[in-house]
Amino acid sequence: MSMTVISQAPVEPPAVTVRRQTPSGRIAMTLAVLGLIALAAMPWWASTGTIRSVLVLCCYIAVAQMWNLLAGYAGLVSVGQQAFMGAAGYALFVFAQTLGINPFVAVFLSLLVPAILAVPLYFLLHRLDGPYFSIGTWVVAEVFRLVASNLPLVNSGAGMSLRVMSQYSAFERNVAMSFLCALMLLVTLGGSYWLLRSRFGLALIAMRDNPVAAASQGVNVAKLRFLIYVAAAVGCGLAGAVYFMAQLRINPPSAFDPMWANVAIFIVMIGGIGSIEGVLIGSLIFFIADRWFGEYGATYFVVLGLMTLLVALYARTGIWGMISKRWDAPWFPIRRTLVDPDR
Secondary structure, three states, X not given: OOOOOOOOOOOOXXXXXXXXXXXXXXXXXXXXXXXXXXXXXXXXXXXXXXHHHXXXXXXXXXXXXXXXXXXXXXXXXXXXXXXXXXXXXXXXXXXXXHOOOOHHHHHXXXXXXXXXXXXXXXXXXXXXXXXXXXXXXXXXXXXXXXXXXXXXXXXXXXXXXXXXXXXXOHHHHHHHHHHHHHHHXXXXXXXXXXXXXXXXXXXXXXXXXXXXXXXXXXXXXXXXXXXXXXXHHXXXXXHHHHHHHHHOEEOHHHHXXXXXXXXXXXXXHHHOOOOHHHHHXXXXXXXXXXXXXXXHOHHHHHHHHHHHHHHHHHOOOHHHHHHHHHXXXXXXXXXXXXXXXXX
């Protein structure tokens, strides 16, 4: 009796696609592009006062996002990022005013200084854990301030003025500031979004959730933290160079003002740590509060401090965290969702 063996073709698994964008993300991306175009075009529709105010807001956003990368993903809580802002600001003034380099070219050359300084500083500070790391970053910023206060190259404690900017008209300066604002947001926010959507973003998210588990799965936690620290230093340096170019004046107390660290912490804690959306929300809240209530001085800062404390205790994910729990509509989606086209 013969038996016939019928071979069956292997069953193909159902086709599955990976979705990385959402309708809310597409809307937000469109608005972001329009916003960058509007920023670059400010000299043709906004007054000089409005441009200066928007520039300050852009600096808040850039510095806060760099702190968000450090604390929200790398687990490095720094209170001394003003060290890199001041270093880049002083480098800009030296390149442009002392060495005679075009000031708009000097903005980009000045970024080499925080990048170079961040390397040895990280290898010095990474040995410290938790609050000791935070204190170490603050000490570094104070050392930078003391060095600038006694360094003849930067006119010591008297500070420097960017007199070379007088050769440009007010309109030309406004055009330059507007383009630099748009570029700064593109580099800090756009660069962060690109990084988080890349394969390094998966490693960063894993490191944020549990660095020990991430390391056990092959993530090089030490290398990622080093790269994030250097990138944050350069991002803060760009904000410092743009800010002090607009101010036309720099001195040690303003260059290394710890206010910048306080602002970044407030913005990220209020808006929501570990999210770009939280940085935008927190920056707008601080900017509006500073414009409306800044005249109240110490009382105003006490209220901001209490607000930060309450959020840290009762709403650790910040305003964006509360919003995202109710509505799943991210502005900058970084998740990968498997979609079955047959369903």
